[in-house]
Amino acid sequence: ASTAGSRTSEEAARIDRKSNQIYQQPVVKQFHLGMFEIGRPLGKGKFGRVYLARERSSGFVCALKVLMKNEIQQGKVEKQVRREIEIQSNLRHPNVLQLYGHFHDSSRIFLILEFAGKGELYKHLRKENRFPEWKAAQYIAQMAAALKYLHKKHVMHRDIKPENILVGIHGELKISDFGWSVHAPNNRRNTMCGTLDYLPPEMIKPGAQDNYYTEKVDLWSLGVLTYEFLVGEAPFEDTPVMTQRRIARGEMTVPNFVSPEAKDLIRRLLVLDPEKRIPLEQVQKHPWIIKHCVKGERASMRDSKSTGN
Numbered sequence: 001a002s003t004a005g006s007r008t009s010e011e012a013a014r015i016d017r018k019s020n021q022i023y024q025q026p027v028v029k030q031f032h033l034g035m036f037e038i039g040r041p042l043g044k045g046k047f048g049r050v051y052l053a054r055e056r057s058s059g060f061v062c063a064l065k066v067l068m069k070n071e072i073q074q075g076k077v078e079k080q081v082r083r084e085i086e087i088q089s090n091l092r093h094p095n096v097l098q099l100y101g102h103f104h105d106s107s108r109i110f111l112i113l114e115f116a117g118k119g120e121l122y123k124h125l126r127k128e129n130r131f132p133e134w135k136a137a138q139y140i141a142q143m144a145a146a147l148k149y150l151h152k153k154h155v156m157h158r159d160i161k162p163e164n165i166l167v168g169i170h171g172e173l174k175i176s177d178f179g180w181s182v183h184a185p186n187n188r189r190n191t192m193c194g195t196l197d198y199l200p201p202e203m204i205k206p207g208a209q210d211n212y213y214t215e216k217v218d219l220w221s222l223g224v225l226t227y228e229f230l231v232g233e234a235p236f237e238d239t240p241v242m243t244q245r246r247i248a249r250g251e252m253t254v255p256n257f258v259s260p261e262a263k264d265l266i267r268r269l270l271v272l273d274p275e276k277r278i279p280l281e282q283v284q285k286h287p288w289i290i291k292h293c294v295k296g297e298r299a300s301m302r303d304s305k306s307t308g309n
């Protein structure tokens with residue numbers, strides 16, 4: 001295959017004679033509102049509304065997120081919106097909601113997002129109260145894969161919670177809302193708003209001199225997410241003051257209906273010392289994940305027989 005370096009920047013696409021492939025460089029298209037047919041509203045958040053949309057020429061279905069410039073300015077979140085666009089535009093993973101492009105007019109910013117056909121995960125969780133272990137394990141495996149991808153690109157999400165996860169048409173999870181994500185390491189203190197439940201100890205009580213934290217914050221949140229999927233509420237849920245104290249001390253109890261394997265994974269993620277949290281590779285190989293995610297042993301044996309390895 002060609003070496004990317006040899007490709008000059010203005011080339012949009014080229015035929016590689018050897019492999020007779022077309023290497024399509026993303027052509028940065030200019031988008032505008034007239035290109036889209038707007039459908040039903042899908043949801044609304046603090047700073048925006050999202051609509052089902054279809055790009056007229058291609059018929060491509062997407063989600064159009066509309067942010068009001070004046071609300072963004074008043075909320076002093078321009079930087080976050082800029083970061084969300086910059087970070088999410090460069091990400092491509094089946095469990096990360098894709099941002100295809102963006103544009104703006106005099107009063108609004110528009111984000112062209114991947115359409116997640118089954119909506120918000122937290123609504124599914126509230127409706128089902130809590131997920132069966134096989135479903136929770138498959139969801140956590142997908143989140144671990146997404147986080148591994150993000151961390152490889154030195155992006156930490158920092159706001160992993162059910163409210164920021166969408167469900168695709170085939171039931172796959174999609175991390176969204178990169179408003180709080182940053183490139184690691186991050187040694188700036190950011191005032192966080194919203195729920196405290198998912199914050200790790202190092203973000204709750206950063207040492208005076210070193211409020212330095214890394215991607216390990218997402219490991220803590222993955223632990224909180226695992227707990228909430230299985231129990232139906234967050235592990236440190238309490239009054240704001242008590243929540244902070246319980247997080248800082250890692251005080252939580254796992255109900256008996258949670259299997260020992262799941263309890264083991266939760267305890268290995270909810271570790272106060274960020275360096276001692278189980279790494280994502282180990283999460284993906286954890287017995288609880290393997291038990292629910294790898295097709296039965298016989299099935300995999302069948303695979304290996306057929307491929308003969």
Ligand SMILES: CCc1cccc(CC)c1NC(=O)n1cc2c(c1)/C(=N\C(=O)c1ccc(N3CCN(C)CC3)cc1)N=N2
Pocket residue numbers: 042043044045046047048049050063065113114115116117118119120163164165166176177
């Ligand atoms: C502006 C809204 C907002 C604010 C803050 C954070 C986020 C990310 C979660 C968002 N949403 C966002 O960016 N979103 C980007 C999106 C997106 C939201 C979305 N789909 C839906 O919101 C949705 C909702 C309900 C739905 N149905 C519910 C009823 N069911 C019977 C059938 C399926 C199907 C899809 N697809 N891309």
